[in-house]
Amino acid sequence: MCKENSMKGKTLVITGATKGIGKAIAEKFACNGVNVAFTYNSNKEAAERLGKEWEEKYGIKARAYALNILELDQFKPLFEAIDEDFDRVDFFVSNAMIYGRSVVGGYGKFMKLRPEKGLTNIWIATVGAFVKGAQEAAKRMQKVGGGSIVTLSSTGNLIYIENYAGHGVNKAAVETMAKYAAVELGEYGIRVNAVSGGPIETDALRAFTNYEEVKAETIKRSALDRMGQPEDLAGAVYFLCSDDAGWITGQTIIVDGGTTFK
Numbered sequence: 001m002c003k004e005n006s007m008k009g010k011t012l013v014i015t016g017a018t019k020g021i022g023k024a025i026a027e028k029f030a031c032n033g034v035n036v037a038f039t040y041n042s043n044k045e046a047a048e049r050l051g052k053e054w055e056e057k058y059g060i061k062a063r064a065y066a067l068n069i070l071e072l073d074q075f076k077p078l079f080e081a082i083d084e085d086f087d088r089v090d091f092f093v094s095n096a097m098i099y100g101r102s103v104v105g106g107y108g109k110f111m112k113l114r115p116e117k118g119l120t121n122i123w124i125a126t127v128g129a130f131v132k133g134a135q136e137a138a139k140r141m142q143k144v145g146g147g148s149i150v151t152l153s154s155t156g157n158l159i160y161i162e163n164y165a166g167h168g169v170n171k172a173a174v175e176t177m178a179k180y181a182a183v184e185l186g187e188y189g190i191r192v193n194a195v196s197g198g199p200i201e202t203d204a205l206r207a208f209t210n211y212e213e214v215k216a217e218t219i220k221r222s223a224l225d226r227m228g229q230p231e232d233l234a235g236a237v238y239f240l241c242s243d244d245a246g247w248i249t250g251q252t253i254i255v256d257g258g259t260t261f262k
């Protein structure tokens with residue numbers, strides 16, 4: 001049976017939507033009539049510009065909030081600020097990721113890993129941020145009879161990617177955490193899933209020391225002979241939040257252009 005679009009008027013909370021994958025996801029929801037509460041870290045101006053742009057273009061409400069995912073005690077006040085501006089939370093996407101100095105000791109070869117530095121930061125930014133964000137979101141979803149939570153993951157926990165041990169292992173961990181959350185939140189009508197992407201052309205990937213090599217290898221490995229683009233992941237996240245995915249929970253959807261198997 002053909003049902004009407006039930007996404008309109010609902011609210012998405014997403015971390016790190018100033019650029020890359022987060023931006024593409026936020027815009028996908030906005031253009032389907034979903035209100036968007038999104039976070040930025042360093043790009044306040046870009047965030048405010050995007051919020052205005054989405055409001056004008058799609059006739060929805062969009063607001064940007066500051067958040068540093070390395071400061072986990074910022075999640076509670078973030079959601080309290082969102083409560084002031086939005087009357088409901090239906091979807092939460094844990095997307096933001098750290099890079100640069102904060103991943104030193106976490107992004108690199110196995111023998112260079114430093115659990116007391118960058119490796120722990122990646123855990124905080126991946127697993128810690130998912131747990132804190134999903135907990136706050138789930139409390140609000142319970143009030144509206146359910147919702148959908150999605151964490152971004154990457155195929156770097158399935159195949160070897162140079163220097164990616166710290167991220168890969170934490171993506172595996174967050175996928176497992178999502179499964180546990182799915183079991184325990186199901187009774188409230190809350191579904192929890194992960195979208196695992198192959199290499200996607202964003203600033204995060206451009207920051208890889210061997211970016212050109214990764215890009216060439218991705219195109220070579222892809223059954224579709226091209227790099228992944230942020231929009232390639234946005235559709236899967238949107239689908240998982242829609243009623244069409246009403247019986248999907250505790251899963252990871254892999255969106256990799258065929259790169260993992262080839």
Ligand SMILES: NC(=O)c1ccc[n+]([C@@H]2O[C@H](COP(=O)([O-])OP(=O)(O)OC[C@H]3O[C@@H](n4cnc5c(N)ncnc54)[C@H](OP(=O)(O)O)[C@@H]3O)[C@@H](O)[C@H]2O)c1
Pocket residue numbers: 015016017018019020021022039040041042043044067068069070094095096097098099152153154155196197198199200201202203204205
């Ligand atoms: N790119 C890939 O190949 C790929 C593949 C699979 C999965 N993923 C996953 O997809 C997600 C998004 O990645 P991306 O490639 O789109 O990254 P990106 O283009 O580098 O964007 C990162 C986002 O996170 C925010 N951010 C950075 N540091 C932060 C911090 N300390 N606290 C809060 N927010 C912070 C940034 O905000 P500001 O701009 O305001 O600083 C930005 O909005 C990540 O979880 C990543 O692991 C990426």
